[in-house]
Amino acid sequence: MKTSLTIGNVVVSPPVLSAPMAGYTNFAHRELLRYLGGVGLIATEMVSARAFVCMEARGDGEPPRLWGVAEEPRPLAVQIWDNTPETLEELARRLAKELNVSVVDLNFGCPAPAIAKRSASGSYLLRDPAKVGELVGRVARICAPTPVTAKIRLGLTADSINAVDVAQAVEEAGAAALTVHGRTAKQMYSGFADWDEIAKIKGVLRSIPLIGNGDIKTPSEAVERLKNYPVDGIMIGRAGLDKPWIFRQIAQALRGETPEPDPTLRQQRDLLLKHYSLVVDRFGRERAVVMMRKIACHYSKGRPGGRNFRDKIARVATEEEFLATVRDAFVVEPDETEANETEANETTSEN
Numbered sequence: 452m453k454t455s456l457t458i459g460n461v462v463v464s465p466p467v468l469s470a471p472m473a474g475y476t477n478f479a480h481r482e483l484l485r486y487l488g489g490v491g492l493i494a495t496e497m498v499s500a501r502a503f504v505c506m507e508a509r510g511d512g513e514p515p516r517l518w519g520v521a522e523e524p525r526p527l528a529v530q531i532w533d534n535t536p537e538t539l540e541e542l543a544r545r546l547a548k549e550l551n552v553s554v555v556d557l558n559f560g561c562p563a564p565a566i567a568k569r570s571a572s573g574s575y576l577l578r579d580p581a582k583v584g585e586l587v588g589r590v591a592r593i594c595a596p597t598p599v600t601a602k603i604r605l606g607l608t609a610d611s612i613n614a615v616d617v618a619q620a621v622e623e624a625g626a627a628a629l630t631v632h633g634r635t636a637k638q639m640y641s642g643f644a645d646w647d648e649i650a651k652i653k654g655v656l657r658s659i660p661l662i663g664n665g666d667i668k669t670p671s672e673a674v675e676r677l678k679n680y681p682v683d684g685i686m687i688g689r690a691g692l693d694k695p696w697i698f699r700q701i702a703q704a705l706r707g708e709t710p711e712p713d714p715t716l717r718q719q720r721d722l723l724l725k726h727y728s729l730v731v732d733r734f735g736r737e738r739a740v741v742m743m744r745k746i747a748c749h750y751s752k753g754r755p756g757g758r759n760f761r762d763k764i765a766r767v768a769t770e771e772e773f774l775a776t777v778r779d780a781f782v783v784e785p786d787e788t789e790a791n792e793t794e795a796n797e798t799t800s801e802n
């Protein structure tokens with residue numbers, strides 16, 4: 452079983468990466484992932500290079516999506532997007548040379564209209580492998596020796612799958628790894644990720660690692676993808692929002708151990724509250740409550756009463772309402788309280 456991969460000078464062990472997810476993988480989420488363990492490389496949300504350049508020019512500080520990047524532990528990948536080499540270079544240089552991030556990742560996969568249509572960036576660029584190569588090359592030269600990677604989809608539509616061409620352009624331009632989400636841009640998130648199409652790309656890459664992405668939801672699926680597909684690593688997105696502890700379970704499965712059970716309700720509630728307090732520290736209570744509405748929804752996926760919780764949490768307006776809704780939904784089982792109290796008493800009497 453593959454136990455690590457290397458991106459330039461960065462060892463990614465286990466070869467399991469957490470996906471960049473706009474609106475979610477902020478510093479608070481990344482803190483939780485580090486606390487829970489099991490992720491080989493953590494990525495930020497995608498950061499607009501243009502927004503960065505404009506904010507710099509106006510003296511407005513840094514985009515909120517760079518929250519935490521300066522101080523948080525490494526390894527850390529920061530994903531950036533734009534379609535102009537000079538703009539990308541400006542942010543990439545800052546990230547590699549001043550903030551010393553481990554990896555600069557370029558987004559060529561985002562299908563959201565604001566990025567792909569209105570800004571001719573993200574997945575829009577897949578139509579032009581040469582342009583993708585030019586952008587990768589320029590950013591790679593500015594960042595060296597910090598590795599630069601690219602994240603792509605299979606192509607724009609099912610009739611124009613060209614990931615193989617894009618992959619070749621990316622490698623020739625000097626990228627240190629390629630991540631492929633096995634959907635087309637047109638699919639957005641519908642249908643399934645096509646791992647056979649991802650596998651075809653391995654044949655054209657000479658030396659850089661191929662990271663497969665899409666629809667991995669369980670530790671056994673993670674093991675299966677790494678074992679049965681010619682990928683060097685896997686990236687996990689949405690499953691890590693619902694169950695941020697899945698990475699730790701995957702790491703255990705990859706070591707041949709039986710993955711530990713999901714955290715208890717009490718532990719899940721504590722994680723959610725830790726997440727909330729980090730967001731409060733950065734954005735203040737009012738904004739934090741709004742930001743947490745969608746984040747908290749993920750903590751309830753697949754649990755009894757989850758739908759009721761999501762209905763309520765989507766409407767909370769104050770911290771009191773937020774905390775009360777969490778308290779009501781994450782009712783700690785009496786035996787769990789007892790177990791914890793016994794544990795606490797035993798620890799106290801030992802001291």
Ligand SMILES: Cc1cc2nc3c(=O)[nH]c(=O)nc-3n(C[C@H](O)[C@H](O)[C@H](O)COP(=O)(O)O)c2cc1C
Nearest residue numbers: 470471472473496497602632665666667687688689
């Ligand atoms: C809410 C959301 C936000 C996302 N934001 C980004 C992003 O900022 N950059 C990016 O490359 N991909 C982004 N993606 C795509 C994921 O990184 C990933 O490729 C996709 O979700 C498939 O992986 P999964 O099935 O494991 O979730 C986003 C996905 C979701 C659901």
